[in-house]
Amino acid sequence: MRFLLILAFFSVICSANVIQNYIDEASKLKLSEKKQWHILLHMLDDKSEIRDKNFFYAKDGFKNPQEELEATIRAFYQSIESVEIPKDFLEADEEVKVIAKSRQKEDYHALCRFKARFRFLNDFLDFKDLPFVKCKEYEENLKYIxxxxxxxxxxxxxxxxxxxxxxxxxxxxxxxxxxxxxxxxxxxxxxxxxxxxxxxxxxxxxxxxxxxxxxxxxxxxxxxxxxxxxxxxxxxxxxxxxxxxxxxxxxxxxxxxxxxxxxxxxxxxxxxxxxxxxxxxxxxxxxxxxxxxxxxxxxxxxxxxxxxxxxxxxxxxPSKQNKILFYEKKLDFKSLMLAKKIAMGEIVSLSSQKDIVDILDLSAELSEFYFIKQRLKYEQYITIAHHIASLRSKLGKPSNFKLKSPISILDANQGARFETFLISKNNLSGMGISFRLAYHSIDDNDVGYLRGSQIEFLKGSVFLDASKQGFEQVQINEAKIFSLSSFGMIGALFQPISFRIQTGFDRSFMKDALAYYMSGGVGMAYALNDFLYSYYLLEPIFYISEAPRMTLGNSLGIVFQSPRDIKMVFEYQNRLYKKDNGSIFSLSFSYRIVRNLDLFYQLQAYFFIKEKERVDQLAGVRIYF
Missing domain, CATH: 3.90.1720 (endopeptidase fold (from Nostoc punctiforme))
Incomplete structure (x- = not known):
């Protein structure tokens, strides 16, 4: 018995010496300063972005990469019997795991838990005499995935x-x-x-x-x-x-x-x-x-x-909705209504109908779409799907479905935008700059982006008014805080509601002075073809210009986007004030020279009863980054 105790004592001493030798070697090689170790700890500027104590062995491991490295090496040599399973892990969401969560101590040993750390350190230190640990849970998940x-x-x-x-x-x-x-x-x-x-x-x-x-x-x-x-x-x-x-x-x-x-x-x-x-x-x-x-x-x-x-x-x-829209372009209205009826479970005659294959293929897509959107119950959907599949199986060769892929998202302009431009205001000229933090607007090129969508944060525009002197030369033209627009195209099968919400400061209310505004409106949009669509919005607008006021805006717009280069937006907005009314005509044109570089021209004409007409024109360069 005494011999065994002495042997155990010397074994611990030897193990401690081995561990210390590896720690000394790691310090000599400055492994804790290497980029890969910092990445493993999610560290930027020597401080980890993770604060979960279960991710670290050292108390200050989240801010001391050297201490965490030393503690990790010690954990590699920890006995299986002394491993503690974190309670948080056993109570965590099973979605994180593919195979049932282990309750064996071996699976929570450092050699099993921190495989990437071990790979990095072992490449430099070549560990010997490590505990024999079976990482069953890790191996099963690795094999399965x-x-x-x-x-x-x-x-x-x-x-x-x-x-x-x-x-x-x-x-x-x-x-x-x-x-x-x-x-x-x-x-x-x-x-x-x-x-x-x-x-x-x-x-x-x-x-x-x-x-x-x-x-x-x-x-x-x-x-x-x-x-x-x-x-x-x-x-x-x-x-x-x-x-x-x-x-x-x-x-x-x-x-x-x-x-x-x-x-x-x-x-x-x-x-x-x-x-x-x-x-x-x-x-x-x-x-x-x-x-x-x-x-x-x-x-x-x-x-x-x-x-x-x-x-x-x-x-x-493509999304399921875009697959359905492909058929909407391909089939006539009568065929679309037949497909819709079949998708909802109605029994219709197809004996004399042309494009039967496309109609049934569309009805199959539609019935699944209606089920996903909870317009059909599960039992209804199964019955309808079986009926469609039975009819379709008798028609042999599938339809030649070819949905064209749009231009790659990687060809899109980036989200931040800087503009430098010349500006003309009622024959007075100047120059200005504009900056937008993110992300995409209706007048930006649509390549790579969702058609008819706008999300803008923190957009500001200033210009130098050559007609004024000193600090009065610098004028704020616009300070948009937030803008969100969605123009979903109405068709035979889908009737989405279009909307626009925005707030900020601009010079569009009654006179050429900066005013705060907040608006939110709804309406509809319609695609005339693949390149051209129009929209209408009814927009109540709250604004402050000397005093709080309300107006009602009616906006009608037309948007053209060529396959790659040209973007044009025209909008007419009629504003009904309490006693007055006015109109705003807007035109935007941009030409994409190369990715992230556009030329642009904008015109805004204001017509108000109490103020003579005003015309603003901008022309310049847009840089996206």
Missing amino acids: NPKSATIIFPTAFMGSPASMFGHTMLLLNSDFKSRLLSFAVNFSAQVDSSKENPLKFAFKGIFGGYSGQYSILPYYEKLKEYQDMESRDIWEIDLNFSQLEVLKIFEHIWELRDIKISYFYLNKNCSYNLFWLLEIARPSINLHQYFFYQVNPPETLFAMQKEKIVLDVRYR
Whole structure:
């Protein structure tokens, strides 16, 4: 017995010496100062963005990379018996895991929990005499997910949710499955049900960090069902040129982040930003963080990946709604109504009808769409789908479905915009500049963006009035705080409501003076063809010009977008005041020279009873960045 105690004592002493030797070697090599170690800890400026205590072994590990490195090495040599399973992990959401969560101590040992840390440190230190640990849970998940390559998934903007107005990004881990739909998607999101949350509360807490975020892993087909079908969002799949080893490193780090809570900020520390860490783990030579310092929106992250040269290929998946709209363009009105009736369960005769194949294919898409939107109950949908499939099976060869892919999102202009221009106001000339923080307006080129949508934050415009002297020369032309517009096209099968909400300061109320305004209106839009659409809005407007006032605006607009280069917007707005009325004619023209560089011309003519007409003209250059 005494011999065994002595042996155990010397074994502990030897183990401590071994550990200390590795710590000394790590210090000599300055491993805690290396970029890859900081990425593993999600550190910028020597402080981690993660505060969850379960992510660190050292008490000050979130701000002391050397202490965390030493504590991690000690944890690698910890005995299995002394491992404690964090209670938070066992109570965490099962969505984070693909296979049932383990309750074995071995699976929570540092050698199993922190695979990416071990890979990095072992490359330099070549650890020996480590405890024998079976990482059963990790191995089962790795085998099941089987990551081989990586793809960025970008669902386009969804105007029905404040959290999705800029789009979204996920990371797809492709496996050996014949269909990538069976692969798994890595998602980072705020831990909140936005459909049940008060919109104002959700926006406030999202902007100021009131929610925690978390990584999750789900089958790709489930996320497609949510984005592509339920929310009618097109999907861009952007393949990355990562090797299988680099993709394995991503999976190892995702494993380290399971059940870890991370602060979520809607404007910067969001779904897109938190994918940067995974990509930089895979390839430390890239630096995606360098392109962002005040806000991160999903499309901009795609442009950053493009600049870092990690994009291999781009694919397009149309939403279910766009598939249906394809048939709407292809079939006549009578055929569309027949398809709609079949989709809702009516029995109709098709014996003398042309385009039977297209009608049945459309009815199949429509019935599923109505079920997703809860216009059909499950039992109804199953009966209808079976009836359509039975009719369709007798017609042999499928229809030649060819939905043209739009121009790639990677060809779009970036969101921030700077303008320099010459301005003419009633024959008095000057020059000015304009800046917009984000993101896209109706008068911007639509390539890569959702047609008929506008989301603008913090747009300001100033000019020098040559007719005045001193400080009075500098005039604020516009100071837009926020603008959101959605012009959904009315057709035979869909009748969306168009709307526009905006607030800020401009010079459009009765006289050439800056006034605060807030407006919100609804209306309708109609596509004349693939390049031209019109809209009408009824807009009550509250404004303050010397005193608070109200006016009612009637706006009629026409928008033209060529396939690539030319964008024209014409709008007539009639404003009914209490005793007066006025009209505003607006014309905007832009020509895209190359990506992120446009020439533009704008004209605004104001006609008010109490003031002589006023005409403002601007011409200049737009730079997007």
